[in-house]
Amino acid sequence: MHALRDDTYGRICELMYGAIGLSLNPSKKPLVSSRLAPRIQKLGMDGFEDYLSLITSDTDGGEFQMAVDLLTTNETYFFREPAHYDLLEQELARTRPRKLSVWSAASSFGDEAYSTAMLLSDQQQLGRIGSDWSILGTDISDRVLRSAMEAVYPEDRLRNVSPERLKRYCLRGEGPYEGLISLHPKVREHVRFGQLNLCKPIEDIGPFDVIFLRNVLIYFDAQTKREVVDRVLTQLKPGGLFFIGTAEGRVPCNTPLQSLAPGAFRKAAA
Numbered sequence: 001m002h003a004l005r006d007d008t009y010g011r012i013c014e015l016m017y018g019a020i021g022l023s024l025n026p027s028k029k030p031l032v033s034s035r036l037a038p039r040i041q042k043l044g045m046d047g048f049e050d051y052l053s054l055i056t057s058d059t060d061g062g063e064f065q066m067a068v069d070l071l072t073t074n075e076t077y078f079f080r081e082p083a084h085y086d087l088l089e090q091e092l093a094r095t096r097p098r099k100l101s102v103w104s105a106a107s108s109f110g111d112e113a114y115s116t117a118m119l120l121s122d123q124q125q126l127g128r129i130g131s132d133w134s135i136l137g138t139d140i141s142d143r144v145l146r147s148a149m150e151a152v153y154p155e156d157r158l159r160n161v162s163p164e165r166l167k168r169y170c171l172r173g174e175g176p177y178e179g180l181i182s183l184h185p186k187v188r189e190h191v192r193f194g195q196l197n198l199c200k201p202i203e204d205i206g207p208f209d210v211i212f213l214r215n216v217l218i219y220f221d222a223q224t225k226r227e228v229v230d231r232v233l234t235q236l237k238p239g240g241l242f243f244i245g246t247a248e249g250r251v252p253c254n255t256p257l258q259s260l261a262p263g264a265f266r267k268a269a270a
């Protein structure tokens with residue numbers, strides 16, 4: 001197969017930027033090439049130009065979505081950045097809400113949404129929150145959403161889950177399913193998933209009490225980051241909690257926020 005030409009790479013960058021806000025620079029060319037090349041070979045195509053024609057055609061047979069899946073990184077695991085969950089727990093112990101809605105806004109395989117579900121289920125049992133709580137997980141990628149709905153995980157992804165929670169909420173696979181964990185219906189029943197592109201206008205899906213937007217801003221350039229954060233924050237209630245990845249630095253936005261801890265904020269009261 002021919003090497004990825006600069007002009008073809010430039011068109012792939014424009015396409016991904018326009019569609020999902022993915023900001024690629026020339027240094028990412030080898031990465032893009034190595035992620036797409038096996039797929040192009042599998043399809044029996046001659047090269048990147050043919051692949052670009054396919055993913056920009058009206059009859060791409062879902063290939064554009066496949067390219068998005070290949071170019072985005074979906075790394076996630078249960079109770080990633082645990083200080084955020086501790087902060088949420090303290091908040092609930094203090095406010096004791098009867099109802100609660102949470103949005104995991106780049107949910108990947110669902111680890112963040114289900115971690116939150118375990119925490120909320122515990123809080124419900126402790127009588128700190130009512131039974132009316134729900135979590136929405138959204139992502140751009142079909143593939144991760146399908147997997148999230150199945151709620152079956154390799155054991156390693158639950159390495160931060162406490163033994164008590166493993167016992168309460170997880171079912172270990174046996175025989176051919178050894179090494180896999182499926183989640184108990186009592187956490188699954190509060191969680192739903194749907195596709196949502198953070199770079200397009202968002203219909204009214206909130207308002208939420210808590211929003212996680214963690215480890216996705218890294219994909220975007222400065223302007224897109226600001227637009228995405230402000231757009232997402234329209235769905236957060238005044239006084240609600242907002243989390244970004246702790247490594248994502250200062251939160252770029254025009255919406256007034258109070259900083260609580262690294263990556264943790266409260267939206268100003270109305």
Ligand SMILES: C[S@@+](CC[C@H](N)C(=O)[O-])C[C@H]1O[C@@H](n2cnc3c(N)ncnc32)[C@H](O)[C@@H]1O
Pocket residue numbers: 020021072073074075076077080105106107108109112138139140141144196197198199213214215216219245
């Ligand atoms: C690294 S994962 C973060 C998962 C989880 N929030 C965490 O912190 O563990 C980033 C996710 O953002 C999703 N993503 C990238 N661009 C997106 C966009 N424009 N709209 C919605 N999701 C997007 C990717 O598909 C990926 O699943």
